[in-house]
Amino acid sequence: MPVVKEDHDIPVESDAGHVVDGTSRSLASESFLAHLLQIPCLIWAFTESNFITFVLPNTAFGVLGALAGPELLQNAAGAGRLTSATMLWPTLLAMAFNWTNVLIFDLQNQTAPQSLAEDQANKPWRPIPSGRITTQQARRSILVAIPLCLALNRLLGVEWEGLYIQIGSYVYNDLRGGDSRARDLLIAIAFALFNTASLRIAAGAGRADILLAPRPHDLAEGLPGRPAPPLQLSPAGCAWIGLISIVILTTMQVQDLKDQAGDRLKDRWTVPLAFGDWTSRVSLALLVPFWTGVCAYVWWPHGHWILVLPPVLIGALVTFRVLVKRTPKADSNTWKLWCLWGVGLYYLAPASLI
Known part of the structure; x- marks a missing residue:
């Protein structure tokens, strides 16, 4: 029986009658992989300016508040207080909540028509002015990001805070509330929502208990992994x-103070x-x-x-x-x-x- 040597570089006939080059398919796959690997870089580029000044402080509020335990939370006495030895996973969950919701805000903000001119003049390194992504592509990505973000919020037990954040983001960016006298008030409300959700997540609120370690009283009752009563402020x-x-x-x-030239332009x-x-x-x-x-x-x-x-x-x-x-x-x-x-x-x- 003759041995047939396969060579993927040899053109083969497709069912449609078109010649498909194996090398071209390989290049297309590499191109797709390269674009896929750019996604984390783009996410960072969109959110970099708010990561240190918003994501990390809000995460810190949640974790530090959870360390205070019953001082800030109801139903916390039986759940056990967060300790320095058990804080890593709750910290990551709180950070994930903050980062994903901030990503949607930044996508909406940086694709708004009034922001494009300012970024072209003052922040040309951002993804859209630098040509790394088009405005249309960024707007389409919002259609994917919002459902995923809302699903994560529900999984973490903070779906209402997350929903109000999305409404506030729409008011701030699309309705131009961020350019009005209500701007600082909108930001303060956003901080309140982010801080509330971060605290409840870090302390193990609602469905976030499923992602955290079983509570001591659950183990005593022989019900490992069963969520404790939802923690409320x-x-x-x-x-x-x-x-x-x-x-x-x-x-x-x-x-x-640092943005007066750009704010005057807008x-x-x-x-x-x-x-x-x-x-x-x-x-x-x-x-x-x-x-x-x-x-x-x-x-x-x-x-x-x-x-x-x-x-x-x-x-x-x-x-x-x-x-x-x-x-x-x-x-x-x-x-x-x-x-x-x-x-x-x-x-x-x-x-x-x-």
Whole structure:
């Protein structure tokens, strides 16, 4: 019996009568794989500016709040408090929630007509101005991203927070709420929703219990893996998130200091443009120390006053920089430092238990 040697580089006749070149098919497969591998890079490129300043701080709020346990949550006493030894997986889940929802916001924001001109002038490295993806392709990707994101939100037990976030994203971007006087209020509400969901996820809320370790009382009852009663915010938890949202609302103008040229081009309403650069800086220099003191008073760790030093020192540095370091580059770094100051405030909740 003769042996037939297969050679995929030899043209073969398809059923349709067309000649298909094996080499061409191989190149097409490699091209598809290359495009597939670009997806993570594009996701990072769209969200890079908000990862350090939004995703990480919100994740930190959830994890640090979960470490405080019953102080901020109802039904937490029987569920067991999150500890440093068990915090990795809840942290990753909270980060996944924040990152996926921020991705949709950034896709909507960067494909909005009013954003394209600004990005061409001031942020040419972004995916659309740099030609890595077209506006139409980015808009189509939203059609895929939203259902996947909503499914993840439901799996994590925070579908309502996720739904309100998507509504807010539509109002901010498509209805141009982000260019109106309601901009800072919309951002503060978004922080409240993201922080609430992050806290519930990190503490094991709702269906997120299925993805976390079984609760101690479940194991005692012989029901491993059964979700504990859904964790809800306690009155103190609601008050804490409300206070942080007010802090953000009254100091959010720090992120507008670096973007005044672009905001003026877009005719966007911001505190620095409406009231003046110096007025905005002075208000920050007054409000940052004030809110640091208020939050430290709320969570004052009895007998451990040294634990309040991190937010105090970071807040003092923010105050110094907004008054002295006044270039766009310096303002950009001050904005990142402001985000770290916020994390310092979040840390006060678990620090009060030490």
